[in-house]
Amino acid sequence: MEALLCKSLGDPTEPISLTSPISISRTHPIPKLNSPTSIRIRVKATSLNYANYLQILGKYQEKFPLPFVPGSDYSGVVDAIGNKVTKFKVGDKVCSFAATGSFAQFIVADENDLFLVPDGCDLLTAGALPVAYGTSHVALVHRAQLSPGQVLLVLGAAGGVGLSAVQIGKVCGAIVIAVARGAEKVQFLMSLGVDHVVDLSKDTITESVKEFLKARKLKGVDVLYDPVGGKPTKESMKLLKWGAKILVIGFASGEIPVVPVNIALVKNWTIHGLYWGSYKIHKPDVLEDSLKELLSWLARGLITLNISHTYRLSEANLAFAAIKERKAIGKVMIAFDDHSTVRSKI
Structure with missing residues (x-):
């Protein structure tokens, strides 16, 4: 089967070659069913997350032995099932996530880890859902109780x-x-109905948000959702009200911010670290309930997924x-079929 291999740590944006960190294998072995309840899925679409980029750079909190097939959330069609599988049949459309392995034509998962689409x-949309929307749903609904x-x-x-x-916030x-x-x-x-947008090419976070809050007679920010870190975090903390909640999602800026705990004490802030993948180990029921609700929201049109770029x-x-x-x-997605057959209809 065709699979993407990370052979060495480095920049995955380099042109693919014999010496680049990532390469394409067209003879990678098709994974076999490894238990009576395992299912093999023919992958149709898999999502790129910032975590995948960090994994190949070697800057992610989890390290994987080389070589490995990157990739986390995906969608596809059931290709084969173990003899004790009861929840799915060959041909079912499913989605799920894994620590690694979705940047390949086939992946194996246990039936308890799969979700019916x-x-x-459509499958392109379903493959984009689990990690990004799962992270935000657990953060905002379960942790911050927005x-x-x-x-x-x-x-x-x-x-x-x-x-x-943004979308889950509006649903809440x-x-x-x-x-x-x-x-x-x-x-x-x-266009999504956001109440106020700060354009960093023109304005600062502090001044723009303060002006909005004043116009709406609001006292401050209740919940800060922060996948960026760095200077934006520092600015945003000036806007938090008493009892606010900070959701630490990631550090796309490359800079880990310092939260002044003396101010957190005085203002009774709650700081939530959110490593979504660890819920699979510690609270799998939370992940399962979260993804089921998100798929319901998707089917009902309460959320929509914007697929910005699709690649082979x-x-x-x-x-x-x-x-x-x-x-x-x-x-950003990778699709394993011709693009015209997997373009999102949502």
């Missing part, structure tokens, strides 16, 4: 997880403030470049 949802009328500030709002946080009834850079991203966010596996370096250079508005 609802009717009306409620109607609260003010949510989303940094990096045009990226994969940022855009998911929050007043959503989004931070992005550039007119195209601002226009797209406004042989173009993986270009896909990673779209992530690295922040070209995407929403999700």
Whole structure:
């Protein structure tokens, strides 16, 4: 089968060659069923997340022995099932996630780790859902318990997880403030019904948000959703009200921010570290309930997924470049069929 191999740590945006960190193998062994309840899926689409980029760079919190097949969330069609599988049959459309391995034509998973894709949802869209939307759903609904009328500030709002946080915030009834850079991203966010957008190419977070809060007679930000870190985090903390919650999602800026715990004490802030993947080990029921609700929301049209770029596996370096250079508005995907057959209808 065709698979993307990470042979050495380095920049995955380099042109694919014999010496680049990533390469295409066309003779990688097709994985075999490894238990009576295992299922083999023919992958149709797999998502690129910033974590995948960091994994290949060697800068992610988890390290994987070389060589490995990167990739996490995916969608596809059931190809083969173990003799004790009861929940799925060959031909079912499914989606899921894994620590590694989805940048390949086939992947094996246990039936308890798979989710049936609802009717009306195409596979490209379903493959974009689990990690980004799962992260934001667990963060906002489970951890922050975001409620109607609260003010949510989303940094990096045009990226994969940022855009998911914006949409989930609106479903929860929050007043959503989004931070992005550039007119195209601002226009797209406004089309989603965001209450206020800070364009970093023109304004500072502090002044723009303060002006909005004053106009709406709001006291401050209740929940900060932060996948960025660095200077934007430092600015945003000036806007948090008493009792606010900070959701630490990641550090796309490359700079880990310092939270002044003396101010956190005085203002009774709660800081939530959110490593979504660890829920698979510690609270798998939370992940299962979260993804089931998200798939329901998707089927009902409460959330939509914007697929910004779609590439073939042989173009993986270009896909990673779209992530690295922040070209995407929403999700970057790799599809294993002709693009015309897997374009999102949502």
